[in-house]
Amino acid sequence: MSSATQNPLRVVLYEGPGGKALESQRKVDVLAKLLKGGYQVTCTGESGDVSAPDGSDVLVLGEAEGQDSPFSQSTSTGVVSEGEEVEVHFKDISGQEPETVLETVSEVGTQTESYTPGEWKPWFPVIDFHRCTNCMQCLSFCLFDVYGVDAESNIQVKNPDKCKTNCPACSRVCPDVAILFPKYGSGPINGDVVNQEDVNREKMKVDISALLGGNIYDLLRDRHEKAASRFSKERDEGKALKERIRCLKKLQGDSGIPEEVLMSLPSMDEIQTKAKQAKEAADAALKAREERKNEG
Amino acid sequence: MTQPRILYCHCAYAQVVHPQVKADVLAGLVESEKAFEAVGDLCEMSARKDPALQRLVSGDQPLKIAACFPRAVKWLFDAAEAKLPEGQVEILNMREDAAEEIVPKLISDELNPQVFESDEDSNSETESKEAEV
């Protein structure tokens, strides 16, 4: 994922004065192409009105009509938004196939050094703060620095892009069913309503060991080591891989941790160090919260 | 009454919303000839704290959103420091509901404000916590 400070290009599909109303199917096809490419598009309708700039450079697309069309004027203008200068580009897309329109948008995006969408699959935890009690279980559980705390020692998702794609494991250690993964397959992790059954469910309890009948990291280390020693003797790599996958199936089934994550776990030493660091961060946050509570 | 703004999420990077539902909702919006905002993937924008999310929640016009589960959408905006205005938002769930059900609600000027289960839960939890003290 690119830097959060790099804004994406804002596309405006203009159908106001001086621009034609696009034929419905064509408009759907152009929009679907741009949205699939990860772009955001403001559709003005016949009014041609556009909400205020937000700091992103703007590309106005449309089909020119008449002499006073915005598309017959300059291709780029500087305007000021909240003290920042944003560029406004105009492109007439008359007769262009949706694929060509996407290319045009992508070219302007490169030219304006805007954020390029689609480089990262957005998979990360989202916290429901109506449910979260700041118990820090997630902070102490995650090995990948996804969680952190803010200045008031409240839990936050600090590094969403460090989350392992398709791994919902931390949502299962949250005792309050407060962690969502909007792109997960089933509820309540996908954001569906949380019912009492979910709260009571054994795998939702704080006790991480209840998940797997032992400390999860001990178990992972154990499997990792066993697999490593067994597979170092294996000549047939394909067979070894199959075997390793079979070994990990139960663990995966119980925890919902994807194969790729288990297969790419760091070394035993690294796991130990990271688990220790995560635990320390969680303990420090809990202590700071306790102190703040006592002061207050 | 002020006309609600419309936001449509295409959920570009996952298959969690059925493609036909997305296509039909988008087609319905286009047919309506209304102005609307469409985004590739709200999740991705939330992770980047995209400033567009703040633009989308600013102003006093109510907002109608076609995306997925309301609880997910609410906290995605919250994570991006763009809180959804209370009582001014209606979220339509393309993961659960059919396009024929969603489109008329999305383009209607009438707002059916979202009530979050978690609001109720947390209210009753707070009440019971207070009662314990």
Ligand code: SF4
């Ligand atoms: S485990 Fe759940 S309740 Fe605890 S801090 Fe994390 S999100 Fe909040």
Ligand code: SF4
């Ligand atoms: S908000 Fe929902 S519909 Fe939109 S990208 Fe995220 S998971 Fe998909």
